[in-house]
Amino acid sequence: MSESKKPEGENVEVFWHKQAVPRYLKEQLNGNKGCIVWFTGLSASGKSTIANLVDHKLHTLGKRSFVLDGDNVRHHLNAPPAMLREKHGEEFAKRFGLGFSAQDREENIRRIGAVAKLFAESGTIALTAFISPYRIDRDRVRETMSPTDFFEVYVNTSLKICEERDPKGLYKKARAGEVKGFTGIDDPYEAPLHPDLVLDAGHKDADELADEVIFFLKSKGILS
């Protein structure tokens, strides 16, 4: 492959041949298939807690997984305008920063879906924990994946229970009109029509539900 030994035309071709590692070899090394496990549900339904428990259990099994949630996405990839302003300026922040308008939520989920897909392609089980209230946004992510590596998991906790939990006091603020466009209060939550798995997160505990997800992934051949 030395440049000096070959005529230029030939060398150029050799030089530009990509020896990419195919996904199945990465999956073989990891001992699991890459996929997206897309948790959806109301605020305080238990998405992030369950996703992190699943991550923990998968790690214990020696599998590769990663949680995408507000904690690691909202501060950087999908930062609000206020976080981009200082470094990137007002115009940039206004265009690319994400708030809670319908368009912003659409882009929020689009970017998360794209990143989760990259993790899946790297042979990782991507566990996403976002309200993702609109059916069309979730369906668009599903459309970018093969049916065997996208799983929609409905964290089915009633509004009543979520509002009782209200760990961040957000429902209270939304009821008081201090927070606008809050899912379940003055913005719709569109429950999945055909979820791959439904978790009764209003009545069972998180650990038990995480086990249900592990069982589900085994049944789909993800952990073979």
Add this chain to the structure above:
Amino acid sequence: MSESKKPEGENVEVFWHKQAVPRYLKEQLNGNKGCIVWFTGLSASGKSTIANLVDHKLHTLGKRSFVLDGDNVRHHLNAPPAMLREKHGEEFAKRFGLGFSAQDREENIRRIGAVAKLFAESGTIALTAFISPYRIDRDRVRETMSPTDFFEVYVNTSLKICEERDPKGLYKKARAGEVKGFTGIDDPYEAPLHPDLVLDAGHKDADELADEVIFFLKSKGILS
């Protein structure tokens, strides 16, 4: 942890305690530290070829790495307006789709940096292969990382050699004025001032350079 056995206040707290798997445990499982290896250089300098060879060598060593390049980023996360229009509409595509204006390039690198950081946090060696011509954009990514897990690798191939290679005929088009704002022709390339590693990709072959990167990563304790 059953909901029924504990007073509501206490249960809520237990329910919401996140058992996140810390990064160092993921790194332990993988046998490598997570980091970003940021390749930068002109079009046709060899970035993507070298990054893919490094990925291949790391895989052979049983390490976890992933290449982010135009092939997997430009079609989805950082898609151009034309690719977003059909599904998301004109207004959305115009706002979030990325072309080659200075602002669009800035957001392009910002998103890639954010995603590469997530891979690093998952214990993966993220290999990014983008021209990333502006120093400030690369420095902004560096600022989001600790000095021990961001490495700027300058793929130092002269414009003359890149233009001779011209595998996609882009330099020819840029010289003819058919492509505007092309890096190195009518848009600047700002070489790194303090790169962590410089690769003489105009004269050595890609395989040898990939070995230099592996050697570098070993010297930094990434593959321990």
